[in-house]
Amino acid sequence: MVDGDTPLYGGLDEIKLTHGTLKLAEKMAADFWHADYARFSTGGSTHANQAIILALGQPGQKIAVSRTAHRSVLSALVLADLEPIWMSPDIDHATGFPMGISLAEVERALAEKPIAVLLTEPGYLGTMSDLAPLIAAAHAQSVPVIIDAAWGGHFGFHKDLPKHCLQLGADALITSIHKALPGYSASALLLAQGKYLNLARVEQSFETTHTTSPAGAPLASIDGVRALLQHRGQDLLSHLLKNVDEFKARVQSNFDIPIFLNTSDFPAGRFDPSKIVLRANQLGTSGVAIENELIHFGIRVEMADNDTMVFLATLADDEDDFDLLGDRLIPILKKLQGAPRESATALSWSVVPLVGTSMRNAYFANTEMVKAADAVGRISADLIAPYPPGVAVVAPGEVLTEQIVEGLAASKAAGVRIAYATDSSLATYRVIL
Numbered sequence: 331m332v333d334g335d336t337p338l339y340g341g342l343d344e345i346k347l348t349h350g351t352l353k354l355a356e357k358m359a360a361d362f363w364h365a366d367y368a369r370f371s372t373g374g375s376t377h378a379n380q381a382i383i384l385a386l387g388q389p390g391q392k393i394a395v396s397r398t399a400h401r402s403v404l405s406a407l408v409l410a411d412l413e414p415i416w417m418s419p420d421i422d423h424a425t426g427f428p429m430g431i432s433l434a435e436v437e438r439a440l441a442e443k444p445i446a447v448l449l450t451e452p453g454y455l456g457t458m459s460d461l462a463p464l465i466a467a468a469h470a471q472s473v474p475v476i477i478d479a480a481w482g483g484h485f486g487f488h489k490d491l492p493k494h495c496l497q498l499g500a501d502a503l504i505t506s507i508h509k510a511l512p513g514y515s516a517s518a519l520l521l522a523q524g525k526y527l528n529l530a531r532v533e534q535s536f537e538t539t540h541t542t543s544p545a546g547a548p549l550a551s552i553d554g555v556r557a558l559l560q561h562r563g564q565d566l567l568s569h570l571l572k573n574v575d576e577f578k579a580r581v582q583s584n585f586d587i588p589i590f591l592n593t594s595d596f597p598a599g600r601f602d603p604s605k606i607v608l609r610a611n612q613l614g615t616s617g618v619a620i621e622n623e624l625i626h627f628g629i630r631v632e633m634a635d636n637d638t639m640v641f642l643a644t645l646a647d648d649e650d651d652f653d654l655l656g657d658r659l660i661p662i663l664k665k666l667q668g669a670p671r672e673s674a675t676a677l678s679w680s681v682v683p684l685v686g687t688s689m690r691n692a693y694f695a696n697t698e699m700v701k702a703a704d705a706v707g708r709i710s711a712d713l714i715a716p717y718p719p720g721v722a723v724v725a726p727g728e729v730l731t732e733q734i735v736e737g738l739a740a741s742k743a744a745g746v747r748i749a750y751a752t753d754s755s756l757a758t759y760r761v762i763l
């Protein structure tokens with residue numbers, strides 16, 4: 331592993347970057363995605379989100395942000411000193427899943443004169459907002475739309491997949507090349523259009539927050555993935571979608587009630603058909619129980635909580651992988667099956683934040699640790715999120731309510747990893763003084 335290290339400077343390119351290797355690769359990515367600007371990051375979508383958010387406005391200004399945003403977006407708001415206008419997703423009553431942000435929610439936020447609208451698309455469960463009207467509403471006020479598409483890197487290059495957000499008119503697209511696409515760990519792509527964004531500022535912010543010694547392998551892998559999509563994308567994505575459909579049909583054929591989210595459950599373009607979301611509650615079992623059984627066979631899933639399980643399939647998986655998963659999964663589901671249960675809306679999608687002080691104030695405040703029972707009503711200094719999906723249940727500066735403290739304890743007891751709390755046991759909470 332260590333021998334394989336190749337830097338950008340004096341590795342992929344000559345030490346003074348005289349060959350322009352990275353610039354050329356970024357230009358090819360910009361052309362492929364039809365963007366004015368592209369940069370390759372070795373710091374994940376985390377870094378790309380920071381870079382774009384730092385390039386948007388001045389300290390103290392407001393930005394409209396989907397509450398389904400990843401932690402990296404919230405951290406970037408602290409860095410940039412921007413105040414979020416939270417937009418809550420519509421929740422589907424049958425499944426309890428977030429369906430995306432409505433036009434009414436964006437219009438409500440636009441009325442508060444944000445400097446930008448920042449959305450997370452697709453959401454962690456593969457659902458999407460109806461983006462085109464949201465983008466049009468923002469552009470009608472010359473407000474740029476930034477899309478954290480960390481999970482949507484494969485969009486836009488196959489007729490059965492949703493379009494990518496630049497095709498729908500967005501001003502910036504951030505995606506992790508290591509999530510839905512087969513790039514190296516922490517490789518990410520930032521694409522932007524110059525109409526509503528100041529690209530010189532984006533470039534400055536990108537460089538301010540990126541390492542000055544980028545590793546070559548993740549950079550080269552982004553170029554490799556671009557070439558793969560450009561030359562074999564149609565073919566590989568067709569195989570992936572066929573494999574996912576066949577896998578779901580095979581597993582589903584053993585049960586009378588619908589156990590997966592399906593494209594047909596959603597309006598066109600509003601669900602990622604490569605996403606495999608199993609509704610454990612329909613089988614009267616829990617995602618965590620299924621996960622524990624799969625672990626015995628060395629199979630790890632992307633995410634499991636009480637009602638839901640998400641498998642991650644990418645264009646790097648072949649038929650044998652799907653066959654093996656089906657062989658293992660079907661007997662487990664039959665064994666664990668009980669009476670169907672109503673799904674509860676997961677804590678991550680149901681909290682309505684109660685702001686006590688700004689995120690930035692809370693981030694820099696003096697703090698103390700208090701027992702969980704005493705934390706209710708206090709202002710959190712921590713961001714706390716069940717992970718995955720990494721969506722904040724409470725952000726710095728928000729009030730710890732009974733719903734949050736009890737909900738987090740219940741999620742933890744159910745086997746969900748609770749991330750970023752100073753005390754991960756949740757016996758105590760870090761609150762501001």
Ligand SMILES: Cc1ncc(COP(=O)(O)O)c(C=O)c1O
Binds near residue numbers: 506719
């Ligand atoms: C929506 C979203 N944005 C950003 C990120 C951060 O991506 P990375 O791990 O590439 O830094 C994640 C990671 O899970 C994510 O889910």
